[in-house]
Amino acid sequence: MSENKSRLQTLFEQGEFVVTGEIGPPKAATGEGIREHAKHLQGYCDATNLTDNQTAIVRLSSIAAGIHVLRAGMEPIVQMTCRDRNRIAIQSDLLGAYSLGIKNLLCLTGDHQSFGNHPTAANVFDVDSIQLIRMVKRMRDEKVFACGEQIKHDEPRFFIGAVANPFADPFEVRVYRMEKKINAGAQFFQTQIIFDLERFERWMELVRERGLHERAYIMAGVMPVKSAKVASYMQKFVSGMIVPDDMIERLKKAENQQAEAVEICVEQIKYIKNIKGVKGVHIMAVGWEEIVPTIVEKAGLLPRPAVPGVKVAVV
């Protein structure tokens, strides 16, 4: 039933090197900015992530944002965290999202609320990301809700994604966690932003040793770092990522830091593309979405392949 498959899944199955982008919904009740960003990415990215109250800050919902992206003619990857909903709310939202035409889902635990703008809010974490993946898979493949009750018709048939962080400690455990997610039903992965290519390569070696690259599609996360200032901030204050000193130095020495940032990102993509087992890149241009087309073009990833027969529209 290829018509049920998303464009993203079809491209992976065709063996294409996939490109995805990311849009952070606004802290306002408007979809205008989202549609604008989606138009920027159209023709350069095969799909785009919509974050779910990222960094625990209240924003327009990821599902609503996904609909805006669909209206702009692009394919959304809706993110779903476990922080704000119990299993009843999650399943209800999944039914709603699929009924409106959303086909890609990225399951993640979510940032703790104490770091967001409602630090005293109650969290939920009724299920964790691995349980969430299993729940979505069971809804799709076994046609049952989490309680075991049958879904009598029109089950949500999501293409299930998950995240992996090769830069968190302990390093050796990261691959086991990834394997758990695959066993639970994850079909594709997007990694944390990669700056330390050496460590990423070591992680990919472990992934290949366990044959995980053949069981799921792995997309490497990249980010164009606008300036040396941004790089320094990320190195010091953003946990879970490694920003090498030489990258900061290179940006500092550059006459035009933004042009250098694009150059570095393009080099990273070209390098990553040749690592065995990597099936795509996920470009996270935080606050600099307009640069994505330039990066994709310079990295030699154009034209993006067409997928005849796959509809991208609100149902």
Next chain:
Amino acid sequence: MRAHGMRQILDYEDDKDPVIQDHPEKSLGHRNSAAMQETGAAAEDVRKNQKGAAVVAYYWCRVCKIKTPATEAKSCDCGVTMCNRCWGEWDFICPLCDSDMS
């Protein structure tokens, strides 16, 4: 009426001082805060102040890692949250997305 009847019975049985079962020296709200004893506009003021105090949130500054009242901190759209003192060190320009936070 029933309490009154009971008091009569007790009086009758042991001829002691009447048993007082309520405490007129304490107001009905004696277990609650002092605000409950206030009446009219004064009570309203006290309650408003209490309400205001209860909703103050604290943000964790990502840079100095100090819990800061929300009124003395700012959160950028991209997610960077800092106290005003740390924002000052970055000239009120978001170090991640370059947004103006002044």
